[in-house]
Amino acid sequence: MADKRIHIHPVTRVEGHGKVSIDLDEDNNVKQARLHVVEFRGFERFIQGRPYWEVPVLVQRLCGICPVSHHLCAAKAMDGIVGATTLTPTAEKMRRLMHYGQTFQSHALHFFHLSSPDILFGFDADPAIRNVLGVAQEYPELAVQGITMRAYGQEIIRLTAGKKIHGTGAIPGGINKNLSIAERDSLLPDIEQMLEWSRSALQIAKDYTVENLEMLAPFGSFDSNHAGIVDANGGMDLYDGKFRVRDAAGNTLLDQMDPSDYVEHIAEEVRPWSYMKFPFLKAVGPADGWYRVGPLARVNVSDSIDTPEAEAARAEFMSVTDGKPNNISMAYHWTRMIELLHSCEKIKELLNDPDLQGTDLVVKGERREESVAVIEAPRGSLWHHYRVNDRDEVVMANLIVSTTQNNEPMNRAVAKVAQDYISGVPEITEGLLNHVEVAIRAYDPCLSCATHALGQMPLTVELIDAAGNVIETRHKG
């Protein structure tokens, strides 16, 4: 029998377009498994020539999934252009509230509606029930919680960014609105309920991981470096800080790196089979210098979390590995829920802070030509780098998104699961293919930059032989 290739295209319940190809030999052993991402090109060129103050709004066109992260990261970069080294308390806290609102709704959506079907029903369960609608049938309270938490986060975004689409709240040097008393009071009554549901979600994720540790520990797992921004004391800070990288054993490879120095420390490797680049630490090299980003990596590189309940949860999580980095891919779910609780605690803290009603919104300083910013988007570190000429036009833009930094890790996860679950199996079932998707979904990748309009094919699986002939095609949805 000839060699075969399986395509899973696109990856279901993951934003944007991705394709998994699994090459089998004549005995159904996996020869190679890869995740390909169709990346929309040209955005950096699109920004060139635009006035710098438009960029925080323009970058939201890049992605319908995490526009707030791009909005805030661009605003932070433009703070550098206008010389705003320190924002007013009102500006910084409004941005933080927007950011924690984004993280809260994104993590809630991922857990309740993208991952919970796999967790609640099992990776092999009938796909007819293994989806959010199955969750709605069997666990309606959980489904309502997820929807309500998502809506709460979206409302925070609307009130801080000004509107749901193409928000304008963050501007170079600050913000353009504060949070009125009425707006604050519309959010406060529900915060205790959000905290309670966040605790409950964390409990589910923790219990699931601990109770299934034997199966989950090797599932798509591998040793890796971990990266994220931390505050001056090494604590978690999702909005602002310096970059830290630790290796699989916990040794610190890079610490307190100023974002403006990223070009000295991080490079992006191009491989001929992938549109998406592969970032790595220059000092370590492309073979071993790649790293994971996102919730798991952030918890692994943080020495503490500055909210009490999330800090207790972090300490408990780290105790599983005796304080060393946790390299289990499926532990992303547990750490994502630690961040969900952390975000909710921060939202409560901020809503009770009178600085949000301040009126000193914008600062400026000495104009600069170049600026780099990094923010911890829900899926991991997001970098924006701009140069602006003396006519205020952007002449260079470079964006490194979190999913690109997780490119190598996701490919490793796909290869590991394919080897462990598909290699040598006589019949490749939908449930087995879902194992590959489960590993990818743990990273919550945003493969966005594709329009979603009517007529899109949700899922195609193609079996292709060595001669390139499609010998089997499956559609889902």
Next chain:
Amino acid sequence: MGTVLVLGYGNPGRLDDGLGPALAERVAALAVPGVEADANYQLSVEDAALVAEHDAVVFADASVSGAEPFSYTELEAEDGTSFTSHHVDPRQVLYLAQTLFKSRVRGFLLGIRGYEFNEFDERLSAQARQNLDAAAAFLEQHLPTVPPVDGVGTTG
């Protein structure tokens, strides 16, 4: 008289993908009593809560290959598995509204034909703008009630 929600979705920064939000904007400007308009980049699960509060919802989206100038159909709630992204099928939003929130909301899909999607720019193509005009006029003549499915000569 019941209440109607017109829910447009799409990314206005992706040319004709912004047809849905553009229609919602037109409807909002009409300020018809009993009619609410909302828009977002894409449908999501939490839209079920908003949809459930209304008697009828018109989902407005750009259509890549549908009828010109637009198609208009009534939707059946569906518990399918076609989750490709954070974008949720409108039939599934209906399903969630009916299942989780015990709503009897009826759903309709207004698919406005677009032509250009794969660039970053906040504008509609000339033909898409004409299609938007036709779809907006179609809705306007019936609001505050939803149009009957066989009420116009659309080809969808």
